[in-house]
Amino acid sequence: PFEQVVDAVGPVRSAARHPLFQVMLSLQNNAAGALELPGLRVEALRLGRYRSLPCDLLLDLTEADGGLEGSLVYALDLFDHATAERLAECFARFLADATARPTRPVRELDLLSPAERHTVLTEWGGPAAGSAPLGGSVPSAGSVPRWFREQVARTPDAVAVLQGARQVTYRELDARVERLAR
Known part of the structure; x- marks a missing residue:
C-alpha cells in the first residue's frame, strides 16, 4: 500500500502538498460537444486561474486549431517565473523536435537549446569542472543505471550528492538505491 511506501521512504511531507504526485499533465484532446438548451446561448469559458492547485506543477493542454494551447x-x-518559463520552453522544444523527427527515440530528442547544451557539456562537464559526473564526459549510449553503476565502480568515495554541509558518496547512494529497490 502507498502508505507503507511513504513510511519506508520517510520523505519530509507537508499537508499543503499532494502526497502521491507533484506534477500533472492534462491533455484535453476530445472535441468539446455543443451544449444546446432551449432559449439559452451556451459557450465554454476557459478559466485562467486556479483557486487550488492540485499539485506543484500542472501543464494543462488543449488541442486547438491543429495545434496545442495551454498553460503552465x-x-x-x-x-519562480523564470524557472517555470524555462520548463515550458524545454517542453515546447521537445514537442517541436518530436514532430520534426517522429522516428527518433525519445532519449534522442532535444530539450536544450544549443547554448544550454554547450553550457552543460562544455562548461559544466568539461575537464575544468574537476568534479563533473561520469569523469567529465557524457556517454553517447547506454542507460542511466549503467552509467551510475560505472561511476560507483570508478569513484565509490567521491561525493555524489551535496546538500548544504551534508554529503553522500556514490557508494552510500548506491546502497540507498539498492535498499529502496528491494
Whole structure:
C-alpha cells in the first residue's frame, strides 16, 4: 500500500502538498460537444486561474486549431517565473523536435537549446569542472543505471550528492538505491 511506501521512504511531507504526485499533465484532446438548451446561448469559458492547485506543477493542454494551447500553473513557493518559463520552453522544444523527427527515440530528442547544451557539456562537464559526473564526459549510449553503476565502480568515495554541509558518496547512494529497490 502507498502508505507503507511513504513510511519506508520517510520523505519530509507537508499537508499543503499532494502526497502521491507533484506534477500533472492534462491533455484535453476530445472535441468539446455543443451544449444546446432551449432559449439559452451556451459557450465554454476557459478559466485562467486556479483557486487550488492540485499539485506543484500542472501543464494543462488543449488541442486547438491543429495545434496545442495551454498553460503552465505552478506553486509560487517552489518555482519562480523564470524557472517555470524555462520548463515550458524545454517542453515546447521537445514537442517541436518530436514532430520534426517522429522516428527518433525519445532519449534522442532535444530539450536544450544549443547554448544550454554547450553550457552543460562544455562548461559544466568539461575537464575544468574537476568534479563533473561520469569523469567529465557524457556517454553517447547506454542507460542511466549503467552509467551510475560505472561511476560507483570508478569513484565509490567521491561525493555524489551535496546538500548544504551534508554529503553522500556514490557508494552510500548506491546502497540507498539498492535498499529502496528491494
